[in-house]
Amino acid sequence: MFSTSLTLSDVVFLAQGAGMTILVTALSVATGTVLGVIFGVLRLQLGTILAMPLVFFLDIFRSIPLLIQLVLANAFVGMVLQLETSGFTIACIVLSLYTASYCAEIVRGGIQAVPSTTRRAARSLGMTWFQDMRYIVAPLATRIALPSWIGLALGVMKDSALVYVVQVTELLKSTQILITRLQEPLFLLLVCGAFYFLISFPLARFGGYLEKRWSK
Amino acid sequence: MIEIQSLHKSFGPLEVLKGIDLTVNKGEVVTIIGGSGSGKSTLLTCINGLEPIASGKVIVDGIEVHAKSTNLNTLRQKIGIVFQQWNAFPHLTVLENVTLAPRKVLGLSKAEAEAIGEKQLSHVGLGAKLSTYPTMLSGGQQQRMAIARALAMSPDYMLFDEVTSALDPQLVGEVLETLKMLAEEGMTMICVTHEMAFARDVSHRVAYFHRGVMAEIGAPEQIFGDPQHEETRKFLASVR
Ligand SMILES: Nc1ncnc2c1ncn2[C@@H]1O[C@H](COP(=O)(O)OP(=O)(O)OP(=O)(O)O)[C@@H](O)[C@H]1O
Ligand SMILES: [Mg+2]
Numbered sequence: 001m002f003s004t005s006l007t008l009s010d011v012v013f014l015a016q017g018a019g020m021t022i023l024v025t026a027l028s029v030a031t032g033t034v035l036g037v038i039f040g041v042l043r044l045q046l047g048t049i050l051a052m053p054l055v056f057f058l059d060i061f062r063s064i065p066l067l068i069q070l071v072l073a074n075a076f077v078g079m080v081l082q083l084e085t086s087g088f089t090i091a092c093i094v095l096s097l098y099t100a101s102y103c104a105e106i107v108r109g110g111i112q113a114v115p116s117t118t119r120r121a122a123r124s125l126g127m128t129w130f131q132d133m134r135y136i137v138a139p140l141a142t143r144i145a146l147p148s149w150i151g152l153a154l155g156v157m158k159d160s161a162l163v164y165v166v167q168v169t170e171l172l173k174s175t176q177i178l179i180t181r182l183q184e185p186l187f188l189l190l191v192c193g194a195f196y197f198l199i200s201f202p203l204a205r206f207g208g209y210l211e212k213r214w215s216k
Numbered sequence: 217m218i219e220i221q222s223l224h225k226s227f228g229p230l231e232v233l234k235g236i237d238l239t240v241n242k243g244e245v246v247t248i249i250g251g252s253g254s255g256k257s258t259l260l261t262c263i264n265g266l267e268p269i270a271s272g273k274v275i276v277d278g279i280e281v282h283a284k285s286t287n288l289n290t291l292r293q294k295i296g297i298v299f300q301q302w303n304a305f306p307h308l309t310v311l312e313n314v315t316l317a318p319r320k321v322l323g324l325s326k327a328e329a330e331a332i333g334e335k336q337l338s339h340v341g342l343g344a345k346l347s348t349y350p351t352m353l354s355g356g357q358q359q360r361m362a363i364a365r366a367l368a369m370s371p372d373y374m375l376f377d378e379v380t381s382a383l384d385p386q387l388v389g390e391v392l393e394t395l396k397m398l399a400e401e402g403m404t405m406i407c408v409t410h411e412m413a414f415a416r417d418v419s420h421r422v423a424y425f426h427r428g429v430m431a432e433i434g435a436p437e438q439i440f441g442d443p444q445h446e447e448t449r450k451f452l453a454s455v456r
Contacts, residue, residue, distance in 0.1 A: 121303035121362070124264055125317035125369060126293040135316060139307045214307070 005182050017174025018195045024170060025157040028095035035096065036103020043108055061101035067162050069094050074166045087166035099156050106152060110145030111137055143214045150207035154200050171195055217241055218263060218373060223272035225262055232258045234428040240406060245399045247407045247415040250425030251451060256408040260375045264295045293321060296366030297375040300382050302358035304350030310337065311346040314365045336364040340394050356387030360394055376407040412455055416440050424448045
């Protein structure tokens with residue numbers, strides 16, 4: 001017979017961790033997506049040479065492991081800038097830039113997948129560059145980029161587990177705290193996994209729903 | 217009036233238009249025929265400023281298209297263009313495809329734009345397809361939708377670039393009928409076409425393009441009946 005010493009208040013503790021995971025992820029994905037759209041469009045508009053500094057900057061965030069970014073950012077803000085910042089703020093900033101660096105590529109790919117002939121047709125109706133972007137490119141690129149963007153959002157959600165290094169107690173960290181106390185690692189990891197699944201599932205379903213709706 | 221004066225256009229080292237002079241008057245239908253790569257499409261995209269030019273002038277109703285001070289977005293409102301590829305906006309219904317530019321560019325209300333859109337779509341025989349998505353239409357229907365979309369801006373000029381050449385043969389007729397109808401209504405049109413019968417029946421003048429030069433221009437009877445230029449003769453023999 002299965003038995004556990006997990007109490008209701010422990011579950012609440014885990015749920016609080018899950019809440020933190022959701023909060024950090026939501027803030028970072030939202031900010032990162034806005035920045036990613038700006039960077040992605042800029043990258044295409046600037047032309048190869050002018051975009052080089054931007055590409056370099058984004059490549060840094062894409063190639064250095066997130067854990068290292070978090071530790072370095074924390075040290076930089078605390079020791080070099082001498083700022084009193086919460087780990088939460090640092091976590092959100094680093095994860096946002098991390099998201100933005102990937103999102104910029106997704107946005108660029110989406111925009112480039114809109115046929116230039118379609119855009120010419122829009123411009124030849126007298127639409128401005130911005131109107132073409134807003135009414136033709138944005139909706140079409142969004143449809144193209146959605147699956148990758150959902151993948152990115154889910155990835156960021158899982159990667160957000162690393163923010164424990166800047167003292168943010170999110171879902172995985174909460175689980176580890178309970179494991180240390182209750183000594184039931186397998187069961188607690190299972191519960192933790194279930195929480196992650198519950199967070200991801202609606203997003204994945206929502207993506208599937210949109211894809212279906214748009215493919216008619 | 218569209219006035220083209222010694223227009224030169226290059227893509228990199230390749231000179232595609234080598235000094236074109238052509239004036240198209242209000243109400244006139246000019247068709248352009250000529251071999252592949254002779255610069256016909258390029259000429260059309262220069263007329264509405266989609267392509268920059270090397271030298272010369274394109275003047276539409278007294279406005280120099282390539283002058284720095286010209287607002288191309290405004291100018292394009294009076295020059296409709298329909299391309300060989302259908303270029304539907306796939307995320308919008310047929311009616312939305314047609315009403316988007318009148319609403320956003322001309323600033324019409326939704327109701328006003330829809331009234332115009334419905335009128336233009338019925339005009340080209342798509343009155344029953346308003347809420348369909350373009351992917352559900354045949355090529356000929358998509359092409360007629362593109363024509364209605366351009367007409368909904370109430371342009372003074374229409375440019376057509378081989379609008380039937382991507383269509384299955386049985387669909388060509390319906391699109392050509394639409395063009396004929398427009399011509400009969402007095403629309404000023406420049407049509408690039410490979411349909412010689414259409415060029416002969418509908419146009420006031422036919423221009424023959426050869427390697428970036430307008431080798432010959434004249435009434436259809438003259439171009440088809442008594443071509444003056446050696447290359448025109450060869451070309452017409454090859455397409456017959
Ligand atoms: N965007 C471009 N960049 C480089 N070269 C181009 C471009 N567009 C056209 N050209 C070249 O310019 C020349 C004229 O092209 P254009 O499309 O005007 O010919 P066309 O007369 O319309 O031919 P077709 O009957 O095949 O449509 C061709 O040699 C073509 O390869
Ligand atoms: Mg062409």
